[in-house]
Amino acid sequence: MLEILKKSLKKAPIVKRGKYPYFIHPITDGVPAIDPKLLDEISDYIIEYCDMNVDRILSIEAMGIPLATAISLKTGIPFSIVRKRQYQLPGEIKISQSTGYSKGELYINGVEKGNRILLVDDVISTGGTLRFLVKALEEKSVTISDIIVIVGRGDGVQQLAGQGIKVKTLVDINVSEDGVSILEDTGETN
Numbered sequence: 456m457l458e459i460l461k462k463s464l465k466k467a468p469i470v471k472r473g474k475y476p477y478f479i480h481p482i483t484d485g486v487p488a489i490d491p492k493l494l495d496e497i498s499d500y501i502i503e504y505c506d507m508n509v510d511r512i513l514s515i516e517a518m519g520i521p522l523a524t525a526i527s528l529k530t531g532i533p534f535s536i537v538r539k540r541q542y543q544l545p546g547e548i549k550i551s552q553s554t555g556y557s558k559g560e561l562y563i564n565g566v567e568k569g570n571r572i573l574l575v576d577d578v579i580s581t582g583g584t585l586r587f588l589v590k591a592l593e594e595k596s597v598t599i600s601d602i603i604v605i606v607g608r609g610d611g612v613q614q615l616a617g618q619g620i621k622v623k624t625l626v627d628i629n630v631s632e633d634g635v636s637i638l639e640d641t642g643e644t645n
């Protein structure tokens with residue numbers, strides 16, 4: 456299961472961003488090209504294993520966009536993107552984003568109080584991005600049916616579980632300067 460994803464992750468090159476070993480993969484970077492068969496495999500899996508009884512798919516710029524697009528096309532469910540750009544629309548929510556290698560702001564638009572959403576992202580590492588996002592959505596009384604992330608690395612999933620936030624991953628990996636290895640059967644949905 457998820458053989459195209461696992462095979463491609465094992466080939467992912469590593470670059471250093473400061474001290475952080477950063478893997479590069481089509482799903483997390485759009486580099487090299489995204490094979491439609493990979494996107495097909497991933498979106499089929501998500502649709503089968505997640506609660507799709509939702510009003511909206513919500514994902515995060517940039518690399519949540521192809522995932523949300525693929526799921527939306529297969530299900531007919533509309534999607535919104537949490538952007539790195541401010542729009543100053545009424546009700547816009549600003550949150551901080553902090554990853555292992557960057558800091559910035561994210562802006563939530565396009566979800567309403569009482570909406571039921573599926574939250575999708577490409578990778579979780581420290582869990583910082585999802586922690587702030589989930590808190591902001593809960594404060595807005597948005598119901599999250601599932602949080603699904605393609606690749607889990609680091610202890611982000613465990614950190615969030617300790618705070619009562621359940622994140623499902625398709626594949627969990629270990630990243631070192633030498634490359635990516637797959638941690639078999641540790642993903643929440645595996």
Ligand SMILES: O=P(O)(O)OC[C@H]1O[C@H](OP(=O)(O)OP(=O)(O)O)[C@H](O)[C@@H]1O
Nearest residue numbers: 516517518554555579580581582583584
């Ligand atoms: O668990 P964390 O440590 O918070 O890291 C995860 C975040 O890192 C990536 O975002 P990035 O800002 O690199 O966005 P991109 O999609 O534009 O590459 C990814 O899309 C997650 O949102």
Ligand SMILES: Nc1nc2[nH]cnc2c(=O)[nH]1
Nearest residue numbers: 476477478483484578580
């Ligand atoms: N592509 C990519 N995105 C990330 N987001 C958090 N960590 C990583 C990483 O190692 N690679």
